Amino acid sequence: MNIQTYFEIITTYQINITAIALISIAIIIGIVFFYYTNDLKPALLALVSILLVPALTLTTLFIYYEYFNVEPSEKHTLIMWSTLFLNIINIGILISKYAREALKKKLDLDYVLSYHFSSTLDLFLVLIVTIGAISIFMESQMHLILLPILVISSIIIWFNHLLARFLLKKK
């Protein structure tokens, strides 16, 4: 399966509505972040993190179609949305913790980041345990969806943490 063929299948309409969905989520989360921090950097974190989801999904699908000869299917879009959902949970915890700490007199960024580290580690391990346990009962076709969800989500939640460390600490 040629990657060119894959892109021919995607319609402009599909790209537009997916872009609208991703940008809406990024903007809403960015606004919430900006409201609590009065700083654009955390909003940038949300934007980059959310836009990384389709980028990594497309790369995965590219590898599938180019090297494993997997036939394109609408089922593969589930990878992106499931990863996005898990990413939102991770960012949600960061925002919520940041907001709680920001309301206190002195914002302790180290505490926020160490809390986010523990919640990211927690989410990462829960992902492995849950997807691992479910995968035992599934056949190879389902693994083509479950494995990328696990890998992309893990990359993104750790990327979120590193980016948060880089952007928030820089302040």
Added chain:
Amino acid sequence: MICSVGNVFPKLVKLFQYLVIITVSCFILITLFLALPQTEELIPEEILEERRFDLNIKDEDYWKKEFFLQFEEGTNIRERRETKNIIYQRLRRANVEEIQVKETDVEGSRGLKVIVQTIQDETFIEDLISERGYMELVVPKEDKEAEEDGLDAQMYMRENYKSTGWDREAFRNILIRQLPDEQHNQVYFAIFKEWPQDRGDFANFLREQQGKTIGLAIDGFVRPVQVDQQALEIFAVGLGPDRQNAEFHDIIFNTGVIPANYSNIESNEKTPQIYEIDHIQTTLAIIVSIIILTTYIYFKEKVSTEKIMNLGLCMLLTFSTSFSVLKIYQIPTDLFLLIIAGILTIIFIKMIYLRYKHIRTLTIFSLFTAILMVFLGTGYIIILGQYMIFVILLSIILQVVIRYYFETIKMISK
């Protein structure tokens, strides 16, 4: 008197607590029983009557077909791309699960290959693909006006009418509504909403046609419409009582105008691609992952047994209730989607339980994402989004109920 009220009140509270425990316990047992696979076989047929009670799995109902559409000579790239988009949009609105629209060569000229896999009605989907759906208001040609009283087959043929210029682009929106007709039967009407700047011109056009029969032409077929006094206020065209026909017109009218003419050259049946997972497999996968996860949390995070029981029961009850709803209402279900939804739900519930302080943020963000899945997703994403909205709300309610349930048991047992 005061003394007796004082005695009655604690008894009433106690009674209420017992009632809560009995009701929630019954609810837990019933939903667990209903959700498990093959429990429908244990229910006597007198209770079931004619109703089905197993999980309505979609696998058997899927059909897959590829269609080859050929464009008219001279159709440019922009028109071809627009047609591709509109066909995709139509199929998305018709809740088709898998859609592929690809530009290709059909019998030596440019065309589209459309592949669909769905459980929707085959004729309905075929019509959405093969009909261009070009719509315009037409008036009878002068020589045909005299014959209009006859309302014979000629009245339905496009060649007996002339164009008026009032096509789909002249209207802001065409609403499809179910309203009573003159005989008080509920029928569907297409209500034409013109652009504000054209309001005067359209009113003049209708006034000129008052008392006459004009036509709504769609792809060469004309539906005669009598322009009466009421039509001058709201121009509505009757579409009949059939729901699917109304839905077809709603999609055709409101997904844009296909700019190019094309014909359906060929259609081939294909074998649907289905992930072979059964109900037992799904249930086992979810139960085992809940057990492994709660055991892992118990040992790793060293949380109390009560909290772990709370968490495990909330997860189990969320799944059993949602599976019971799927079974009772016979909602068509894709089992592989339940697996994905299961993973997301387990992680969501785990996070709201053990990161309780963030429950509000997590719920709002997760709900927002699920709502976007429904409104901006395609195919399976829409179904996943609907299921996620349901389970997020359900798990929020259930975690409150289960907390109260455990607290009540503790209070009573003291």
